[in-house]
Amino acid sequence: MSELGSERPPESVPLVRVIAMPADTNANGDIFGGWLMSQMDLAAGSMAQRAARGRCATVAVDAMSFLRPVKVGDEVSVYGELLSTGRTSMKIAIEAWRRARMGSEEFRVTKAVFTFVAIDDEGRPRTLA
Secondary structure: OOOOOOOOOOOOOOOEEEEOOHHHEOOOOEEOHHHHHHHHHHHHHHHHHHHHOOOEEEEEEEEEEEOOOOEOOOEEEEEEEEEEEOOOEEEEEEEEEEEOOOOOOEEEEEEEEEEEEEEOOOOOEOOOO
């Protein structure tokens, strides 16, 4: 993942790329933090399922930081990095980056660490595959 002061997105392919729309805004015209967090959870969940080779559930979100606002029309790209795995769980660092509709410069807007647990068909923890 990118260093704190860096303004270059990771070189990996984004897990999610989406355009922020008017329905996703608050009264100030900024995108809701909850919308952004849900995009990050989708991205982290995708990575977790691949790593666990099966169903996973989000159990915690740590160190969520909202660094800059996202505006309507911005392209939001979400990147992830698997930080660690345990017997049934994994931690994934997630960063969201924005690019203005008519711009080319990208800025990190949010970062967090998501914890997932691999689960079986009944929703009980299972050993990672």
